[in-house]
Amino acid sequence: MNKLMWMKAHAQRGLVSAALITAVAGQAQAQDATLNADADTTVKEFSPVSNFGKDTALRTNGLPRERTLVRFDQSKLVAAVSSRPVISASLELTVQDVSLLFANNIAAHRVSKAWTETGATWSCANDTTPTNLVNNCTTANAWSMTLGTGYASTPSNTQRVTRGQTVVKFDVTADVKAFLSGSQVNNGWLLKVVLEGPPGGANFRARESGVAPRLVLDLGGSAPGQVGAPCTSDAGCGGYANATCFTEAEFAIPGGYCSAYCTDNSQCPSSTACVQGACALPCNNGTCGAGYFCLDTGSAQACLPTCSSDADCTGGRSCENNNCVTPG
Ligand SMILES: [Ca+2]
């Protein structure tokens, strides 16, 4: 059944295009979303009851121990992802300076306890009176940075940071997927020197400096309304020329597919391609993001949403080879 479903509909509409344009090689199909940190601070072993949430720098150090906390609001994360599959998530911090002899790695650990930007200290996840130089936290919001409580013991990712480096990027894809699925609570990350003990570390720009830590998301599929996004009517697609919804009922594409009729790539939004007369997500070396498969007609390729069972298909169709087909 390897056949672009919309060819049939083109024929029905008298719009069959002679153009057989191979999907544009190398075009990124994913569209990034970037979030700025909503909370960041440093906790310091030698200032165990002080908060540094408004500092312009975030610090890591091996002796005395200093650790960075950073978090992105869950509601903003959910909105940015907008139900699209997460291909990768990268926690990125701008490096401010690195100790002269620092030759160690920085680890990003998922934080397991809720904390506040202006209340987190070495001793408390949330000191309710952070200025009085004594601990003001209940057992519920205490943690022991000394004993290593309050964060996952196994780092999510570890990166080398060297002098002259401008940005460090931690792969936090698994954590972000867990935050979105609800299997883990989003309390952000703790950054620490992997082998604390020897002095030295790296410092980063805090959000108060104007250059916030960032969460860079590589998302599969398409932003709502854009080419490749699910839709149920033409009104559900827009922001580009001649937006049209290839509905599931008409085209048998699971969930529908925002597209537009075209004769060449110039008529399609960037990162999409004119494939056999319709704008589509091009396959990247034969592959697509999660939730999509690469339909290869032999002369053209396009990423189409997958079905995994007959239940994903409407109108009595069945799911075969990732696509909804009419039985018989
Ligand atoms: Ca801060």
Ligand SMILES: [Ca+2]
């Ligand atoms: Ca206090």
